[in-house]
Amino acid sequence: MARPPRYNEMLLLDTAVQLAAAAGPAAVTMSAIAKASGVPNGSIYHRFPQRLTLLAELWLRTVERFQDGYLAALRSDPDPLRAGAAAARHVVAWSRKNPQEAAVLLHGPQSFGRDEWPEEFTQRADKGHERALGAVAELAKRLGATTEPDIDQVMLAVVELPLAVVRRYLRAGSPMPLYVEDLAQRCAMDLLASGPFSAGSVQRSESARDRLS
Missing domain, CATH: 1.10.357 (Tetracycline Repressor; domain 2)
Structure with a gap:
């Protein structure tokens, strides 16, 4: 699978910021990001293999x-x-x-x-x-x-x-x-x-x- 475009990474992190600001870090889940951003789960896991790496990059x-x-x-x-x-x-x-x-x-x-x-x-x-x-x-x-x-x-x-x-x-x-x-x-x-x-x-x-x- 080809690496998603860079803007997708920014979109994922921007969405994670919105979720964390609204409901705290616990609200930042892969499924919540997929739902809010419209990015498929597979694309999210391709860029961030685990939730912890996404949280680290977000911070x-x-x-x-x-x-x-x-x-x-x-x-x-x-x-x-x-x-x-x-x-x-x-x-x-x-x-x-x-x-x-x-x-x-x-x-x-x-x-x-x-x-x-x-x-x-x-x-x-x-x-x-x-x-x-x-x-x-x-x-x-x-x-x-x-x-x-x-x-x-x-x-x-x-x-x-x-x-x-x-x-x-x-x-x-x-x-x-x-x-x-x-x-x-x-x-x-x-x-x-x-x-x-x-x-x-x-x-x-x-x-x-x-x-x-």
């Missing part, structure tokens, strides 16, 4: 799309305060424009079978995770954050605060208004500018390591 495609823009925002300005604020804004802006994908990410990778993924998927996930953590660590270094409280303050500004904004609207099923992007950006800028940071190298705490999965 990785989604998180990588988010991370690409987030990393670009962190490196968008030589001023670390403005770069950090841009990253916080990106979290909200991307989630507002991609509410279904943002809803997928709120479930976390474990909900998509992360502990049972084949090695090629776990390695890909780990590389992306470390890349994102490294970019935040570099921002912290540029800001002069050296202690664990300093680094937690950076994480709060550029990761946890904007995620809290996103979570609030997604869990309520409410669309995010445009002004929340400005709000996240201003709050991040204020929080970063108020940090008692001093020159030195960054030492990431273990408590901060799992916040960009």
